[in-house]
Amino acid sequence: MPSLTSLAPAGPTATRSRTTATARRLMAICGTLLAALLCALSVGASSASAHAALTSTDPADGSVVKTAPREVTLNFSEGVLLSGDSVRVLDPKGKRVDTGKTAHVGGKSSTAAAGLHSGLPDGTYTVAWKAVSEDSHPVSGAFTFSIGAPSKTTAKVSTGGESDSTVGTLYGIGRYAAYGGFAALVGGCVFAGLCRSSRPVRKIAVGGWVTVFTATLVLLLLRGPYTDGEGIGGVLDLGRLGDVLSTKPGAALLSRLLLLGAAAIFLAVLFGSYTRRTGDAEVDARRRQDLAFGLGFGGTVMAVGLAATWAMAEHASVGLQRQLAMPVDVIHLIAVGVWMGGLASLAVTLRAGEPIERAAVHRFSRLAFGSVVALVVTGLYQSWRQVGSWGALTDTEYGRWLLVKVGLMAVLVGIAAVSRRWTGRLTDATAEAGAEKETEAEAESASEAASDAKATTEARAEAGTDAETAAAVKAAQPARTGAADAAIDTPAEAESGEAKSGEAKSGEESDDGDPVRAAQLARQRAAKGKATTRRERDADRERSGLRRSVIAETVVAVVLLAVATVLSGTQPGRAETEQAGAAATQPGRDRLNVDPVSVLIPYNTGSKSGRGKAVVMIEPALPGDNALHVFTTDLADRPVDVPEVKLSLTLGSKGIGPLRIPLERLSTGHWSARTVQLPMAGTWQLSLTVRTSDIDQVTETRNVKVAQ
Numbered sequence: 001m002p003s004l005t006s007l008a009p010a011g012p013t014a015t016r017s018r019t020t021a022t023a024r025r026l027m028a029i030c031g032t033l034l035a036a037l038l039c040a041l042s043v044g045a046s047s048a049s050a051h052a053a054l055t056s057t058d059p060a061d062g063s064v065v066k067t068a069p070r071e072v073t074l075n076f077s078e079g080v081l082l083s084g085d086s087v088r089v090l091d092p093k094g095k096r097v098d099t100g101k102t103a104h105v106g107g108k109s110s111t112a113a114a115g116l117h118s119g120l121p122d123g124t125y126t127v128a129w130k131a132v133s134e135d136s137h138p139v140s141g142a143f144t145f146s147i148g149a150p151s152k153t154t155a156k157v158s159t160g161g162e163s164d165s166t167v168g169t170l171y172g173i174g175r176y177a178a179y180g181g182f183a184a185l186v187g188g189c190v191f192a193g194l195c196r197s198s199r200p201v202r203k204i205a206v207g208g209w210v211t212v213f214t215a216t217l218v219l220l221l222l223r224g225p226y227t228d229g230e231g232i233g234g235v236l237d238l239g240r241l242g243d244v245l246s247t248k249p250g251a252a253l254l255s256r257l258l259l260l261g262a263a264a265i266f267l268a269v270l271f272g273s274y275t276r277r278t279g280d281a282e283v284d285a286r287r288r289q290d291l292a293f294g295l296g297f298g299g300t301v302m303a304v305g306l307a308a309t310w311a312m313a314e315h316a317s318v319g320l321q322r323q324l325a326m327p328v329d330v331i332h333l334i335a336v337g338v339w340m341g342g343l344a345s346l347a348v349t350l351r352a353g354e355p356i357e358r359a360a361v362h363r364f365s366r367l368a369f370g371s372v373v374a375l376v377v378t379g380l381y382q383s384w385r386q387v388g389s390w391g392a393l394t395d396t397e398y399g400r401w402l403l404v405k406v407g408l409m410a411v412l413v414g415i416a417a418v419s420r421r422w423t424g425r426l427t428d429a430t431a432e433a434g435a436e437k438e439t440e441a442e443a444e445s446a447s448e449a450a451s452d453a454k455a456t457t458e459a460r461a462e463a464g465t466d467a468e469t470a471a472a473v474k475a476a477q478p479a480r481t482g483a484a485d486a487a488i489d490t491p492a493e494a495e496s497g498e499a500k501s502g503e504a505k506s507g508e509e510s511d512d513g514d515p516v517r518a519a520q521l522a523r524q525r526a527a528k529g530k531a532t533t534r535r536e537r538d539a540d541r542e543r544s545g546l547r548r549s550v551i552a553e554t555v556v557a558v559v560l561l562a563v564a565t566v567l568s569g570t571q572p573g574r575a576e577t578e579q580a581g582a583a584a585t586q587p588g589r590d591r592l593n594v595d596p597v598s599v600l601i602p603y604n605t606g607s608k609s610g611r612g613k614a615v616v617m618i619e620p621a622l623p624g625d626n627a628l629h630v631f632t633t634d635l636a637d638r639p640v641d642v643p644e645v646k647l648s649l650t651l652g653s654k655g656i657g658p659l660r661i662p663l664e665r666l667s668t669g670h671w672s673a674r675t676v677q678l679p680m681a682g683t684w685q686l687s688l689t690v691r692t693s694d695i696d697q698v699t700e701t702r703n704v705k706v707a708q
Contacts, residue, residue, distance in 0.1 A: 052110075052133035053077040053571075059145035064627065064674075066666060068120040068147050071113050072098070072127055078318045079109030080131035080139070081247055087114035090155040092123040109134070122148025126155040130229075134318040136249035137569065138227045149629040149670060150596045150619045166232050167225045174222065176565040177215035183561065184208025185263070186303050186334060187341010189270060190367065193295060195360040197275040200348035208341065209267060212306075213260045220244065220253045252313035259305045266298055307333040314568055320385055332378040336564075339371035340557040347554050350547040361423050361546075369420075372413060379409075385574075392573030399573045401566055408560045415553045422546040597621035597704050601688055605696035611635060614688060614700075616647070621706050623680050628661055630671040632690065639669030644691040649676075649684045649704075656680075658687065681706045 058073040059065050072089055080086075082102050089098040098114045105111040112131065123146065130140040144153070188205030192198075223244045225234030234240065244250035274291045307330040311317065316329035342364055349356055383402060393399035596619035604611045615631040630647065634640050650657030656679065663671040678684070686704050691697035 052080050052131065052137075052139045054129075054139075054141055057127070057143060057145075061143040062145065064146040064148070064150060064629075064672070066148070068118070069116060070118075071115045072145075073105060074112045074127075074129060076110045076112075076131075076133075076139075079134040080112065081134065082112055082131055083243075086131050087112055087127065087129045089114060089116060090126045090128070090153075091120070092125070092151050092153040092155065094153075094155040097125070120147055122146075123151040124153045126153060132227050132247065132249070134248065136252075136313045138229070140229075148667070149631060149672070150617055150627070152596070152598065167222055167230070167234075170232070171219065171222050171226045172565070172569065174215045174219045175569065176562060178212050178219065179561055179565055180558075181208045181210070181212030181215060182306060182333070183337040183340045184344060185212060185341065186306075186337030187339070187343070188345050189267070189299055190338050191342045191345035191364065192270060192275070193292075193299070194367065195342075195346075195364045196349060196354070196356045197271065198349055198352070198354045200352045200354065201345045202271045204341065204345050204348060205267060205271070209260065209263060213257070216253055216256050216260070220250065220257075223250060223253070248317070249313045252309040256306060256309040259302055259309070262298075263302050263306070266295070266302060270295055270299075303334050303337070304330055307337075315386060315572060316382075325382070325385060328378045328381055331374055332382065335371040335374040335378070336561075339368050339375070340554075340561065342367060342371075343550060343554045343557055347547070347550045350550060365420055365423055368416065372416065375409075386572040388574035388577060392577055396571075396573035396577065398567065398570045401563060401570055402573075405560065405563045405567060408556060408563060412553060412556045412560060415549055415556060419546060419549040419553060422549055597706075599686060599702045599704055601700045601702055603688075603690045603698050603700055605690065605692045605698045607693060607696045610692040610696050610698075612640060612642075612690075612692075613637070614645075614690060616686060616688060616702075616704075618676070618704060618706075621704070623678055623706065626676040626678055628663075628673040628676045630663060630688070632669045632671075639667075641665075641668055642690055642692050643694075644689075644697075645671050646689040647673075648687045649678070650687070651680070651682050651684050653682060654680065657684075678706050 053076065054074060055077050056075045059069055072087060074087065082104065084100065084102060086102040087098065088096055091097050097117050097120055099117065102112055102114045105113045112129065124144055125147065126142060126144050128140075128142045130138065132138050184204050185208030188201055188208055192201045192205060220241070221235045224237065224240035225231065228234065241250075245254055269291065274288055274295060308326070310333060311326040311329040314329075316322065316325040346361075346364060387393060387396075387399055387402065393403060596617050599616045601614045601616065602612075603614055612632060612634050615633075617629045617631075619627045619629075628647070630645055632640055632642055632645065645663055647661045647663060648658040649661065650659070661673045661676055663673055666672050682705075684704050684706055686702050687699060688702075689697060689699045
């Protein structure tokens with residue numbers, strides 16, 4: 001078949017300069033967009049790490065329970081992976097009071113429970129938790145609850161779920177490299193097997209294999225420090241690998257490495273025996289036919305297996321319809337690889353000036369179209385599954401990144417349409433050029449045949465006349481020796497032989513056996529051949545147009561792949577919406593970081609048993625809903641009951657109050673009001689009346705500050 005190197009319009013220098021300028025602009029745009037995406041990824045790294053949302057706890061966040069619970073239970077929006085210290089419970093002094101064993105409740109992977117020691121005293125307890133969501137991302141948090149009554153706490157917790165910045169950045173880069181390497185590997189192999197195999201395409205495929213293998217190995221080493229929130233030094237702790245491999249993400253990474261080992265053999269056969277040419281077309285065709293089925297089947301199995309290592313450990317493996325979502329994700333990833341990796345292969349083939357048959361371009365065009373259809377269908381399903389509602393497209397980070405991805409996809413499809421037009425024009429131009437050449441060749445053949453017939457007739461006539469003249473001259477000349485005859489009859493031939501001998505000798509002495517000179521000549525010939533190839537490449541307007549559009553597609557595809565990597569590390573919109581809904585049902589959660597206000601009020605009613613102390617606590621001492629507790633003790637800090645306790649609050653500067661607070665007795669020496677509405681901030685006057693007998697009582701006042 002003819003190669004795509006026909007049609008050489010005037011002005012190759014101008015075409016080449018335009019191509020170079022376009023390439024520079026495209027590379028600048030690619031670099032700028034990638035830098036912006038990396039900045040966005042770094043800024044949003046902390047918020048993108050939360051995937052499993054904490055939906056509820058028992059005891060509830062910020063609640064006060066009468067008696068100490070036997071365990072603390074946490075419920076998540078999706079399954080989580082737990083370790084021995086995933087849930088830690090600390091008393092007001094910061095001492096651990098849990099049993100150190102964390103497990104799922106009733107076998108449900110979306111729950112976690114930690115047992116507590118018995119006999120816990122009253123006070124505020126802090127629960128710090130960390131886990132790994134089923135889509136492989138670490139999550140963490142903390143909350144508090146109180147037994148009997150709130151108290152001040154000195155517990156300082158570090159959940160350990162937030163990744164070190166260096167480790168998080170390296171892990172993100174590794175994930176992007178793994179996606180890119182997979183696309184290059186799959187697309188390069190498909191392009192080599194079905195369209196055109198060449199040295200540049202082999203570099204794309206082998207480079208993709210090396211990239212994904214290296215990135216997977218790095219991710220496996222970084223996995224432990226990434227989930228435990230440790231620094232880069234944690235990579236040296238190889239004993240952690242056993243724990244990592246026991247998790248689903250670790251098993252997926254190990255499976256990927258094993259599959260890549262088999263893929264190395266596949267590459268050796270594809271770019272070795274399958275593409276090798278012996279010079280015998282029939283033998284080569286028979287060998288390729290024998291290998292085609294095995295390569296096709298084996299390549300499909302390995303591509304599906306590699307894609308499954310992502311599907312089984314990320315978003316598709318959790319949430320709704322996971323049995324359907326994982327196969328859909330596999331198809332989506334393979335379609336990405338065939339399209340983007342194939343684009344890169346076509347781009348390097350055209351740039352290198354490699355001859356490529358127009359049928360091969362048509363085959364890739366059909367492959368790309370099928371890949372786009374698969375991407376659109378699977379992408380729509382994944383978007384519905386991960387976003388859940390129209391509002392989440394603009395109200396969640398995942399939805400906004402998804403809109404960016406859709407926009408880039410639209411741009412990519414538009415450029416692909418331009419590429420298809422160039423492909424059509426290129427094919428038509430090549431065919432027309434071939435037809436014109438065939439017509440010209442037939443005309444030239446007919447003309448040459450007529451000229452040859454005429455020349456033959458004239459030659460025969462001249463030959464007869466010359467023969468008669470030569471016979472007459474020879475009869476009149478004296479006899480000569482053989483050497484003289486040779487010298488007279490063939491002087492031109494002798495001179496020609498001497499000239500050829502001189503040229504040969506000159507050629508032999510051109511490098512005079514000097515290896516430096518020989519290497520210089522070789523470089524000159526290589527440069528000349530490269531320049532010739534570029535001139536031929538740039539002289540074809542259709543080929544140059546196709547190359548520019550394919551390069552533009554590749555640039556946008558690289559940026560699109562970066563956005564897809566960010567999406568895979570961002571909490572899905574559906575989960576973020578569920579988390580926000582859970583937070584809305586617990587309005588006090590955002591105010592837990594404010595310490596409760598505590599006031600110590602000594603009292604003395606005058607009787608022998610009328611002396612003691614009262615502690616009044618208001619939590620969180622902010623405008624709105626508050627909880628109020630009153631504790632009465634004797635001088636030895638032992639809880640004591642009194643017949644009656646009354647309390648009121650007054651904000652004199654605003655003319656509010658007194659607000660009488662109804663108190664409920666909960667236990668010995670403990671009164672409480674669960675809902676106390678404080679309309680505004682300011683310094684409130686607290687009036688406490690304690691009655692120790694029928695006639696003995698005292699009222700004490702103190703000021704308490706309610707913050708904004």
